[in-house]
Amino acid sequence: MEKADITKTIVELTVDKVLIDMETDVERSIRNIVDLGQNFSNGRFQKYFFEIAQKMLENEESPYYQHAKNIITKVNHETLKTFGINLGYNGCTNGAKQIRENEKKYRFNIPWTIAFSMKSPQNKITEYEIEKVISQGEKLGIYVYLIFCPTSKIQQAVYLLKKFPDCAFVIFLEGEFIKTQIVEELYKYHNFMISILSESKEFLKMAGFLTENGFLYAVHSFYNDNKFAEIITGDWIKRALRTSSTFAFLIKEKLCSFEVKKEVRNYVLRVREKQQYPIFLMEFTSDISYINQIISEDSHSIGFNSNGQLYTSAGEIDGKNNNLLKSSLREILKKNMPINVSGKSLL
Known part of the structure; x- marks a missing residue:
């Protein structure tokens, strides 16, 4: 199995756990998702995005914080997982790496x-x-x-x-x-x-x-x-x-x-x-x-x-x-x- 496949599998398993944890503690789960994103961020865009997200979570009165809670409670969790991984990992991490390699090629x-x-x-x-x-x-x-x-x-x-x-x-x-x-x-x-x-x-x-x-x-x-x-x-x-x-x-x-x-x-x-x-x-x-x-x-x-x-x-x-x-x-x-x-x- 290639490194990219192993990393994606780890991300999927971790997201599954976070989604289960959401049933008992939504606010903590939001922080865990952002922390997870930072841990797997390699490119400039991912780091920039998750730095903004962490800054947002410092203010619990922020409308964005409530917005994140609404998404988690109202959107199908399989959709959050699949779309999120396809966009964040396939598109912004592994895909971005492929793009840069192919541009050189x-x-x-x-x-x-x-x-x-x-x-x-x-x-x-x-x-x-x-x-x-x-x-x-x-x-x-x-x-x-x-x-x-x-x-x-x-x-x-x-x-x-x-x-x-x-x-x-x-x-x-x-x-x-x-x-x-x-x-x-x-x-x-x-x-x-x-x-x-x-x-x-x-x-x-x-x-x-x-x-x-x-x-x-x-x-x-x-x-x-x-x-x-x-x-x-x-x-x-x-x-x-x-x-x-x-x-x-x-x-x-x-x-x-x-x-x-x-x-x-x-x-x-x-x-x-x-x-x-x-x-x-x-x-x-x-x-x-x-x-x-x-x-x-x-x-x-x-x-x-x-x-x-x-x-x-x-x-x-x-x-x-x-x-x-x-x-x-x-x-x-x-x-x-x-x-x-x-x-x-x-x-």
């Missing part, structure tokens, strides 16, 4: 996570094309994937959950309430977190159902210049706080101005620094990019739209060779993220 930067959009009615990419990319991504050390899709296509996402049990998925849903038969499919898997659109008509109904059934879930919204006031006044996050969601994601729209994005980012940082609300708020683009750069310097976030075309935070990148239907993931990364002789990415 192949001489191109490798992103920590990849996003896929299946939102368009004329969707050209299917779960099978995405499956090919994830299969290639795992070999490079990428274990975290973001799927944007309407609830009508949730079964395509379920196919991916089944195919890749070692990956962590965040499924960004839009549209009507999740039907019971679809949810029954989701019950079988624990390697994902759902995020629901706060502007959906049945937003609160869906959130209540997910809470009642022990799902790990988040809330998201797409913002532009017109939504700026609603965000910085706190009106938007108050809507998110009516749920038991773990995260609140603010996602910049294409036409949003640089100035508004910067102000929203500053607002998010202030809220987190003050530990102002019992929910973890993120400016999606900036925070994902920040994690990428901690794990691998000069790395960039990437995604593929519903036509299979590559995009980054700077926008869509044209060309058939930048389309997952025409090229392999390695070919796309080699073309767009080569590392030059100085060791810096050219993108």
Whole structure:
């Protein structure tokens, strides 16, 4: 058995014990989870994250402390274990190590996570094309994937959950309430977190159902210049706080101005620094990019739209060779993220 496999087994056994201990002492178990994370943290990102978590636990009046207790008591423990290990160990520890090794080997930067959009009615990419990319991504050390899709296509996402049990998925849903038969499919898997659109008509109904059934879930919204006031006044996050969601994601729209994005980012940082609300708020683009750069310097976030075309935070990148239907993931990364002789990415 390889060292990585032994370490993962030790982590799994320890998490199992912590989850059992939670039944009698939730607060102590939270501290044990953070201590466990620090003990197995090797990379910069993991150490940074758990240092923040320990600092948070010093203040028992912190809204984050209550938030952690709510998650532990309301979310299915098998989901907490599986998603947590897939994200924290596979994605941020072992996966990050693989990414750095493969960057040296192949001489191109490798992103920590990849996003896929299946939102368009004329969707050209299917779960099978995405499956090919994830299969290639795992070999490079990428274990975290973001799927944007309407609830009508949730079964395509379920196919991916089944195919890749070692990956962590965040499924960004839009549209009507999740039907019971679809949810029954989701019950079988624990390697994902759902995020629901706060502007959906049945937003609160869906959130209540997910809470009642022990799902790990988040809330998201797409913002532009017109939504700026609603965000910085706190009106938007108050809507998110009516749920038991773990995260609140603010996602910049294409036409949003640089100035508004910067102000929203500053607002998010202030809220987190003050530990102002019992929910973890993120400016999606900036925070994902920040994690990428901690794990691998000069790395960039990437995604593929519903036509299979590559995009980054700077926008869509044209060309058939930048389309997952025409090229392999390695070919796309080699073309767009080569590392030059100085060791810096050219993108």
